[in-house]
Amino acid sequence: MSWFKRTVRNILTDTEDKKDIQAGLWIKCENCKQILYQAELQRNYHVCYKCNYHFRVPANTYVDLLLDENDRQPRFTNVKPADPLQFKAQKKYSDQLTTAQKKTGSNDAVKVFEGHSSGIPVVLAVMDFSFIGGSMGSVVGELIARATDLARETRKPLIIVSASGGARMMEGSYSLMQMAKTAAKLGQLGDAGIPYISLMTDPTTGGVTASFAMLGDVNMAEPGALIGFAGQRVIKQTIGADLPEGFQRAEFLLEKGFLDLIVPRKELKQKIHEILSILHVPA
Amino acid sequence: MAKAVLDFEKPIFALEQKIREMEIMSTQTEVDMTPEIEKLKEKLTELAHKTNKNLTRWQRVELARHPDRPHSKDYIDRIATRWTELHGDRLFRDDHAILTGLAMIGDQRVVIVAQEKGRSTKEKLYHNFGMPNPEGYRKAMRTMQMAEKFHLPVISLIDTQGAYPGLEAEERGQAEAIARNLLIMSKLRVPIICVVIGEGASGGALGIGVGDRLLMMENTWYSVITPEGCASILYRDANQKEKAAEAMKLSAQDLLDMKIADKIIHEPLGGAHRDYDAAAKSLEIVLTEEIKKLAVLDEDELVNTRIEKLSRIGVWEE
Ligand SMILES: [Zn+2]
Numbered sequence: 001m002s003w004f005k006r007t008v009r010n011i012l013t014d015t016e017d018k019k020d021i022q023a024g025l026w027i028k029c030e031n032c033k034q035i036l037y038q039a040e041l042q043r044n045y046h047v048c049y050k051c052n053y054h055f056r057v058p059a060n061t062y063v064d065l066l067l068d069e070n071d072r073q074p075r076f077t078n079v080k081p082a083d084p085l086q087f088k089a090q091k092k093y094s095d096q097l098t099t100a101q102k103k104t105g106s107n108d109a110v111k112v113f114e115g116h117s118s119g120i121p122v123v124l125a126v127m128d129f130s131f132i133g134g135s136m137g138s139v140v141g142e143l144i145a146r147a148t149d150l151a152r153e154t155r156k157p158l159i160i161v162s163a164s165g166g167a168r169m170m171e172g173s174y175s176l177m178q179m180a181k182t183a184a185k186l187g188q189l190g191d192a193g194i195p196y197i198s199l200m201t202d203p204t205t206g207g208v209t210a211s212f213a214m215l216g217d218v219n220m221a222e223p224g225a226l227i228g229f230a231g232q233r234v235i236k237q238t239i240g241a242d243l244p245e246g247f248q249r250a251e252f253l254l255e256k257g258f259l260d261l262i263v264p265r266k267e268l269k270q271k272i273h274e275i276l277s278i279l280h281v282p283a
Numbered sequence: 284m285a286k287a288v289l290d291f292e293k294p295i296f297a298l299e300q301k302i303r304e305m306e307i308m309s310t311q312t313e314v315d316m317t318p319e320i321e322k323l324k325e326k327l328t329e330l331a332h333k334t335n336k337n338l339t340r341w342q343r344v345e346l347a348r349h350p351d352r353p354h355s356k357d358y359i360d361r362i363a364t365r366w367t368e369l370h371g372d373r374l375f376r377d378d379h380a381i382l383t384g385l386a387m388i389g390d391q392r393v394v395i396v397a398q399e400k401g402r403s404t405k406e407k408l409y410h411n412f413g414m415p416n417p418e419g420y421r422k423a424m425r426t427m428q429m430a431e432k433f434h435l436p437v438i439s440l441i442d443t444q445g446a447y448p449g450l451e452a453e454e455r456g457q458a459e460a461i462a463r464n465l466l467i468m469s470k471l472r473v474p475i476i477c478v479v480i481g482e483g484a485s486g487g488a489l490g491i492g493v494g495d496r497l498l499m500m501e502n503t504w505y506s507v508i509t510p511e512g513c514a515s516i517l518y519r520d521a522n523q524k525e526k527a528a529e530a531m532k533l534s535a536q537d538l539l540d541m542k543i544a545d546k547i548i549h550e551p552l553g554g555a556h557r558d559y560d561a562a563a564k565s566l567e568i569v570l571t572e573e574i575k576k577l578a579v580l581d582e583d584e585l586v587n588t589r590i591e592k593l594s595r596i597g598v599w600e601e
Contacts, residue, residue, distance in 0.1 A: 138597030230448030
């Protein structure tokens with residue numbers, strides 16, 4: 001198997017991409033370790049057809065999955081990140097941004113679309129974990145805020161697909177304050193009586209979970225998604241013990257009462273349609 | 284109480300000691316040393332000002348964490364009358380990391396929500412080092428909604444290194460509790476004045492930190508994570524905390540420059556720990572002013588202005 005592993009490693013640019021779908025004919029399932037036929041995996045929405053493991057997929061996959069074809073209007077595409085603190089740790093933040101932009105072809109870690117989902121007009125925001133770990137800086141906060149305003153002004157339901165490692169430390173307290181900004185906008189959306197569906201994918205953690213991701217009228221997640229506030233390493237250090245099996249996974253959150261439901265990827269569109277058709281009567 | 288002395292405070296303490304010795308000598312020997320003493324006192328003031336002016340961001344962090352620094356309870360004791368602590372979130376239990384209650388500040392009736400770290404080892408354990416669990420945020424939410432019901436302004440005192448990263452905190456929905464507070468606070472129809480009195484780290488601080496005013500005591504810090512946390516992630520070495528503190532720009536002056544903080548509350552020279560009464564007076568004066576300013580706004584205007592302020596925060600290109 002060593003030739004296989006090496007091939008896979010060479011394609012990787014950093015560890016965060018570990019779970020990204022690899023190019024090639026065959027791929028090994030992260031979970032059951034079975035070798036899967038790439039084309040078959042794709043047909044199955046990047047869900048392992050042997051064990052139902054949900055691979056992490058690029059943001060665009062959810063756009064394809066949730067929005068009807070030929071009607072996907074990108075919004076706010078001219079908003080780009082700055083480097084307000086001129087931040088530099090081991091790397092310069094400005095360099096990290098350039099690298100991430102080249103790698104993903106996106107300005108930042110979220111994209112907003114207007115379109116229809118099963119015929120219902122919606123606003124969709126999708127986060128991209130491959131852009132600096134889906135971290136929330138000014139642009140992510142601003143785009144979620146604008147998407148929410150757009151949903152309120154056009155009276156279209158809002159769907160946000162989250163995937164995030166948390167706050168973007170390189171933007172300091174600007175990053176932190178995006179939590180308050182997005183929550184405030186969702187408060188206004190709620191007061192206007194427009195539904196918001198929050199879909200949490202693997203992983204959704206930190207400041208994103210502790211702001212817009214947890215504030216859905218309906219909170220849903222994909223099977224097995226890691227969802228939490230504190231990181232597992234930090235929790236382990238704090239309690240000085242190993243974490244129980246399945247801790248902070250979607251099934252755990254459902255059991256503890258913080259998710260309304262878990263939806264397999266291939267059923268997402270249908271389920272969202274069912275929910276919206278009850279909660280929302282288009283104008 | 285044994286006085287803790289930070290490195291950069293040492294020359295000041297040495298000079299103070301010298302002045303005390305001269306004063307004692309002066310009385311004992313009946314030699315008038317007033318001119319020399321006056322001169323040294325002038326030198327002391329000058330040194331204290333200079334030290335304060337040149338503090339690095341990390342040194343501000345050290346002051347914010349000073350073992351003798353006044354905490355929420357010390358301020359409440361000094362600025363509040365008729366204090367009635369209200370316990371419990373009505374759901375699970377009472378979280379001692381956040382105190383909530385009713386009080387008067389001057390002639391103003393208020394609700395106070397405050398993070399408390401505790402000072403002695405026993406107190407620190409009791410207050411969980413000021414690191415709230417979800418029930419703390421839910422208790423704060425409950426009392427803030429009570430404030431709304433009875434048209435009382437909310438005073439929120441922030442002093443935490445973060446929400447508690449425990450297993451049970453996750454089980455009980457730390458993220459949901461913080462998120463819910465952000466939303467509720469953003470549209471609460473009474474004035475909310477938030478004050479960072481020590482440390483303000485991450486969603487743990489913001490969970491009681493959304494309001495019409497964000498005030499910062501002079502020697503405090505506020506950011507997305509502790510300098511140690513940032514250092515261990517971005518430098519892969521927690522010892523790089525001083526560099527991380529500089530890079531994150533977390534001082535009161537930084538937050539004012541970013542237009543996130545609205546005002547810096549001056550502390551007695553050398554820091555709030557040098558004179559609790561003076562620090563409390565300084566806080567009380569500003570709180571009283573701000574409560575009066577906010578009281579004239581009607582509820583819609585208040586909430587709209589608050590949300591507009593939040594909407595502007597951030598830097599991007601377009
Ligand atoms: Zn599998």
